[in-house]
Amino acid sequence: MQAVRFVGVGRPPEIHDIPKPTPGPGQVLIKIGGAGVCHSDLHVMEEDFGFVPPFTLGHENAGWVAELGQGVTGLKEGDAVAVYGPWGCGRCHACQLSMENYCENWAQIEGFGGGLGLDGGMAEYMLVPSARLLVPLGDLPPAKAAPLSDAALTPYHAIKRALPNLHAGTTAVVIGVGGLGHMAIQLLRALAPVHIIAADIDDTKLEHAKKLGADDVVNNRHIDEAAERIQEITGPRGAALVLDCVGVQATMDLGVKLLGRNSLWTIVGLGGGRHDFRHGSTPYGTSVSIPYWGSRIELMEVIAMAREGRIHADVTEYPLSQAADVYSKLKSGQITGRAVLVPQ
Ligand SMILES: [Zn+2]
Ligand SMILES: [Zn+2]
Known part of the structure; x- marks a missing residue:
């Protein structure tokens, strides 16, 4: 065969x-x-x-x-x-x-x-x-x-762990609208009353994200501009969940700027990005996790x-x-x- x-x-x-x-x-x-x-x-x-x-x-x-x-x-x-x-x-x-x-x-x-x-x-x-x-x-x-x-099971597992934080009035950011990301948006839509922001470097994928239920889409080709745009949407509260389906250095550098206090930062992408996790580098109360499948x-x-x-x-x-x-x-x-x- x-x-x-x-x-x-x-x-x-x-x-x-x-x-x-x-x-x-x-x-x-x-x-x-x-x-x-x-x-x-x-x-x-x-x-x-x-x-x-x-x-x-x-x-x-x-x-x-x-x-x-x-x-x-x-x-x-x-x-x-x-x-x-x-x-x-x-x-x-x-x-x-x-x-x-x-x-x-x-x-x-x-x-x-x-x-x-x-x-x-x-x-x-x-x-x-x-x-x-x-x-x-x-x-x-x-x-x-x-x-x-x-593509669905991995974000489902990640989102299910986050559900107690994803109440009405909170924001979830999905970074990367590929195989996992396009399922993550639908899962969030089906499972929680959160405001969903999708970020990707490709506008075609962002249009796709809109169709799948994202409330806002942001191109993250330029990290600082993207962070500013997303911060305008989340306000001082920041994101309750940042779900990084890419995990490269650029998306992790973006993700950390979006987190609110007492938030969840979940990295499922295998991009190999790093974060210096210490007092002052990450908002208080943030849980960082790398769930598997x-x-x-x-x-x-x-x-x-x-x-x-x-x-x-x-x-x-x-x-x-x-x-x-x-x-x-x-x-x-x-x-x-x-x-x-x-x-x-
Ligand atoms: Zn896989
Ligand atoms: Zn076993």
Whole structure:
């Protein structure tokens, strides 16, 4: 079968022909309906995360059950499912709470999940090590639902933690209206009565943000001007939440200027920006966090929201064979919403 392979740091992905996997006891084979093209894959290919090549990329996956390994019950061939991405040990306290993203045994586990050290979903089929990692999609089409498992789940987890701060009269700022940001705006709209400001360096993405429910949009190509514009909107209270979906130095330098006292600064983008966290550098009472992905139960909640039409991923589908081209489009900011690779 065709698969998009990570072949080493500093090299573009390559399409290889690899054997179709067979599910062992407890495992499930998924026929892939779509695999999201995520910006973090660019970091995986360009920086050294310690992942050992080669493996199949794609950590945002959905499809249909194709074959059940011995002993698997509760699923049947043809069921539409999303694959929960962060694969933990399945046994520790965090995993038992469905928070495999915070598995206590992460250091002993090989890879972070399919597409992140282990074979992922940019292929015709994907082997999932346990049925517990599958969430039913009902009538959602897998190619449209694939981004829910990361682009929606990651901001959902971040926003859910922030909800007690997001009451009426407060402001949330979303920096970066890409795959995660375009979902974050919709999630905030659906979950909290906050004023939403979206910031991006691309006016097309800001128009998109408006359509998705942002109250104000600000171009942040020039950090000082953007900060001033946003401060005019928030007033002396500042933002209750700054959700940085980019995380580069420029967006972190912007973010810190926007925070109110007793606020939340949440960085989900992998841009590697730094902040000198000390008395005087950050408003009093600010909680800074770098949450990772989300829990399996949160994925169920995200899927339930999508099934009710409260959120949707703006998906553009591409054939698997165009993977390298789609990654370079993503890198140069030419993808609006989420690109999803679909096997032919
Ligand atoms: Zn991702
Ligand atoms: Zn665990």
